[in-house]
Amino acid sequence: MRVMAQMAMVMNLDKCIGCHTCSVTCKQAWTNRTGVEYVWFNNVETRPGQGYPRRYEDQEQWRGGWTLNRRGRLSLKAGGRFRKLLTIFANPKMPGMDDYYQPWTYDYETLTSAPLQEHTPVARPKSLLTGKDMKITWSANWDDDLGGSPQHIEKDVLVRDLSDKVKAEFDKTFMFYLPRICEHCLNPSCAASCPSGAIYKRTEDGIVLVDQDRCRGWRMCVTGCPYKKMYFNHRTGKAEKCTFCFPRVEVGIPTVCSETCVGRLRYIGLVLYDADKVLEAASTPDDTGLYEAQREVFLDPSDPRVVAAAEAAGIHRDWIEAAQRSPVYALINTYKVALPLHPEYRTMPMVWYIPPLSPVVDIVRDTGHDAENAGNLFAAIETLRIPVEYLAELFTAGDTKPVEAVLRRLAAMRSYMRDINLGRDADESIPGRVGMTGELMYDMYRLLALAKYEERYVIPTAHEEQAHKLEELATECSLDYEGGPGMGGSGPFGESSGGAAPIAVENFHMLRQRQTSDSPVDPADKHTRVNLLNWDGKGTPSGLFPPEPGGPTGNPPADSGAAETEPKP
Amino acid sequence: MKETVLWVVLPYVTITIFVLGHVWRYRYDKFGWTTRSSQLYESRLLRIGSPLFHFGVLFVLLGHIGGLAIPASWTEAAGISEDAYHVVAVVIGTLAGFCTLAGLAILIYRRRTTGPVFSATTVNDKMMYLVLTAVIVIGLAATVAANVVDHGYNYRETVSPWFRSVFYLNPAPDLMRDVPPLFQLHALSALLLFCIWPFTRLVHMLTAPVGYLTRPYIVYRSRDARMGALPPRRGWERP
Ligand code: SF4
Numbered sequence: 001m002r003v004m005a006q007m008a009m010v011m012n013l014d015k016c017i018g019c020h021t022c023s024v025t026c027k028q029a030w031t032n033r034t035g036v037e038y039v040w041f042n043n044v045e046t047r048p049g050q051g052y053p054r055r056y057e058d059q060e061q062w063r064g065g066w067t068l069n070r071r072g073r074l075s076l077k078a079g080g081r082f083r084k085l086l087t088i089f090a091n092p093k094m095p096g097m098d099d100y101y102q103p104w105t106y107d108y109e110t111l112t113s114a115p116l117q118e119h120t121p122v123a124r125p126k127s128l129l130t131g132k133d134m135k136i137t138w139s140a141n142w143d144d145d146l147g148g149s150p151q152h153i154e155k156d157v158l159v160r161d162l163s164d165k166v167k168a169e170f171d172k173t174f175m176f177y178l179p180r181i182c183e184h185c186l187n188p189s190c191a192a193s194c195p196s197g198a199i200y201k202r203t204e205d206g207i208v209l210v211d212q213d214r215c216r217g218w219r220m221c222v223t224g225c226p227y228k229k230m231y232f233n234h235r236t237g238k239a240e241k242c243t244f245c246f247p248r249v250e251v252g253i254p255t256v257c258s259e260t261c262v263g264r265l266r267y268i269g270l271v272l273y274d275a276d277k278v279l280e281a282a283s284t285p286d287d288t289g290l291y292e293a294q295r296e297v298f299l300d301p302s303d304p305r306v307v308a309a310a311e312a313a314g315i316h317r318d319w320i321e322a323a324q325r326s327p328v329y330a331l332i333n334t335y336k337v338a339l340p341l342h343p344e345y346r347t348m349p350m351v352w353y354i355p356p357l358s359p360v361v362d363i364v365r366d367t368g369h370d371a372e373n374a375g376n377l378f379a380a381i382e383t384l385r386i387p388v389e390y391l392a393e394l395f396t397a398g399d400t401k402p403v404e405a406v407l408r409r410l411a412a413m414r415s416y417m418r419d420i421n422l423g424r425d426a427d428e429s430i431p432g433r434v435g436m437t438g439e440l441m442y443d444m445y446r447l448l449a450l451a452k453y454e455e456r457y458v459i460p461t462a463h464e465e466q467a468h469k470l471e472e473l474a475t476e477c478s479l480d481y482e483g484g485p486g487m488g489g490s491g492p493f494g495e496s497s498g499g500a501a502p503i504a505v506e507n508f509h510m511l512r513q514r515q516t517s518d519s520p521v522d523p524a525d526k527h528t529r530v531n532l533l534n535w536d537g538k539g540t541p542s543g544l545f546p547p548e549p550g551g552p553t554g555n556p557p558a559d560s561g562a563a564e565t566e567p568k569p
Numbered sequence: 570m571k572e573t574v575l576w577v578v579l580p581y582v583t584i585t586i587f588v589l590g591h592v593w594r595y596r597y598d599k600f601g602w603t604t605r606s607s608q609l610y611e612s613r614l615l616r617i618g619s620p621l622f623h624f625g626v627l628f629v630l631l632g633h634i635g636g637l638a639i640p641a642s643w644t645e646a647a648g649i650s651e652d653a654y655h656v657v658a659v660v661i662g663t664l665a666g667f668c669t670l671a672g673l674a675i676l677i678y679r680r681r682t683t684g685p686v687f688s689a690t691t692v693n694d695k696m697m698y699l700v701l702t703a704v705i706v707i708g709l710a711a712t713v714a715a716n717v718v719d720h721g722y723n724y725r726e727t728v729s730p731w732f733r734s735v736f737y738l739n740p741a742p743d744l745m746r747d748v749p750p751l752f753q754l755h756a757l758s759a760l761l762l763f764c765i766w767p768f769t770r771l772v773h774m775l776t777a778p779v780g781y782l783t784r785p786y787i788v789y790r791s792r793d794a795r796m797g798a799l800p801p802r803r804g805w806e807r808p
């Protein structure tokens with residue numbers, strides 16, 4: 001047994017109102033920069049729907065994740081090492097900008113600078129890639145709230161796999177939201193696809209990150225990730241992905257998306273797992289067996305043997321305690337209401353979901369029945385194939401049994417708690433029918449409905465002493481960092497060069513530069529470009545222009561001959 | 570004198586710039602060390618042009634290693650006659666050269682006509698393309714001219730020994746004196762290319778990911794304290 005700790009998340013889909021607050025705050029924190037305009041580390045899709053990027057779940061087309069080869073061994077679906085190197089000059093399976101969407105902004109300036117005229121001036125959409133006028137035809141959530149269906153619904157990848165009976169009834173439509181971030185998989189195919197070995201899983205907390213200094217822009221990870229949560233920064237030429245907000249998590253605060261979630265539906269906690277069993281579990285022959293297999297990889301943090309093994313593996317006492325209080329472990333293994341997203345991709349995803357009961361409840365209520373009655377709900381779960389089969393495609397590779405079991409538990413909790421809330425005697429037979437005790441069910445209710453901040457987010461802080469192994473002391477000089485070439489986010493080759501600045505510092509500078517610069521797109525205004533290589537021309541990195549006497553540095557006036565700052569070859 | 574400058578001083582300056590340039594770039598600009606791929610913007614043309622160019626250029630590279638680094642006496646000892654060698658080299662070399670050129674042409678056309686790709690093209694890129702195209706075109710021209718107009722030029726008696734002499738630290742510039750001008754020009758433009766190499770996107774070549782074939786699929790790494798929000802402690806304060 002090799003115990004490792006993994007930072008994981010559970011989202012309770014019943015509570016998601018599809019407000020996109022998580023996406024927006026995440027974008028503001030992480031991808032509010034040139035090169036990643038089209039990138040949403042967190043996105044919220046309406047299901048049924050195509051998702052973002054469009055139809056990313058169609059692995060016959062995109063070939064993400066793992067598959068079992070003829071000998072039953074786990075192999076990358078897009079092809080192994082040789083194949084990767086042979087296709088390195090042009091990745092045959094990479095989604096293009098149009099599969100995401102063309103990012104744009106509006107020409108707001110005309111609103112204030114247009115001369116007096118009869119008609120109200122219009123802010124035209126401008127492409128953020130070319131700076132030219134464009135027509136907006138798609139975005140990261142174009143089919144939000146089923147907008148445009150039934151035109152789009154047919155394109156939902158999962159609809160293909162539903163039984164014909166269900167397809168025929170599909171116009172009795174239902175809807176829910178699916179917020180997605182990187183899954184920080186136990187068996188990440190993005191990392192396995194990276195030719196440079198730049199993508200790594202952190203040993204301490206399992207967060208999957210891209211080493212920006214080692215990424216060479218081979219783009220294989222974009223194909224490798226079946227969830228398409230690996231993005232290519234087209235300005236810096238490097239891959240970027242959700243970081244699980246590690247600078248926040250390290251100091252014990254939740255990710256931005258969780259912190260700002262309006263529905264308070266996200267839970268963050270540690271899960272201990274047996275790293276030696278991951279490969280075996282990921283190689284489970286049946287797609288439908290993967291959910292159980294992954295659950296068995298997790299270790300019970302209150303088992304004394306696990307605790308002993310965890311301590312032997314160097315996991316700190318406070319981390320083990322955090323794992324014992326973990327809401328994520330409880331939802332996955334104690335209450336068994338959380339399910340993994342697309343386990344059939346075999347990456348062992350670590351962001352799990354409590355499937356929504358609301359489509360069932362809505363239908364029961366709409367037909368005039370008591371939607372709080374356990375019997376009614378159970379019967380509906382059994383007969384209503386539409387949400388159940390669809391949810392099974394999403395969470396259990398098409399096996400409806402686990403989904404039904406979860407929905408029955410949620411339904412049971414609903415009617416059990418109604419009695420309690422109305423001051424009636426609790427009907428202990430209800431928890432019994434779903435294999436729970438009344439006490440367990442009440443605890444589950446507390447965690448799902450009432451849990452406070454500290455119960456939803458159980459995040460132990462990182463240990464400084466873990467990070468730097470002693471032998472690194474000799475090789476690493478603290479001066480490499482202090483005032484290093486990367487400070488302020490700009491090195492000798494501009495924005496995309498130099499050493500790594502602390503993330504917070506870098507983001508702060510970039511955000512300020514971006515928001516104080518005049519034009520939406522950089523290359524359109526070539527005269528303000530100041531660097532030979534790949535500085536993207538926005539803002540004024542300090543040190544590039546002499547400080548203006550008596551004033552803060554700003555953009556030089558347009559006629560000051562800024563072009564002369566361009567070094568001659 | 571002219572020979573010394575062109576065929577002794579310039580090569581050593583180039584080697585110095587090439588090596589130190591890469592060291593410097595690696596030391597200070599790891600973040601900028603990338604292919605800067607533009608596949609995200611456009612991949613239809615790229616999927617034809619890029620493999621054509623890259624595989625072509627790899628063959629050209631192999632050919633140059635064969636022609637420049639391996640002495641003629643070795644191939645003869647291996648039983649390959651000079652004529653046979655010449656025919657094979659010219660045919661394969663020309664083929665690879667034209668593939669490279671065709672690929673490059675497609676890539677440049679794509680770069681010019683695809684809006685987003687063109688906006689992402691820096692001055693540095695343009696300069697690099699210019700030099701790269703010049704090297705390839707002159708090299709091809711030299712080969713074609715020598716074989717079509719003349720009856721072939723045996724560079725393995727002049728250019729190759731000179732090339733090796735530079736690396737033996739015993740340069741023999743005189744060998745280059747009577748080399749046809751196109752071959753001289755090709756060599757000089759190549760020197761220029763190697764001079765700008767470390768400062769362009771071409772650096773990605775030196776980090777060709779061959780290690781991928783042997784490393785384990787999943788990489789595990791310990792947390793890097795410098796990356797986080799916690800300020801790193803100074804060396805003397807660390808545990
Ligand atoms: S979901 Fe995240 S960790 Fe998993 S393969 Fe994709 S990018 Fe990698």
Ligand code: SF4
Pocket residue numbers: 015016017018019020021022023044177179260261262263264265
């Ligand atoms: S902030 Fe919360 S409720 Fe709003 S869309 Fe995101 S996950 Fe759903």
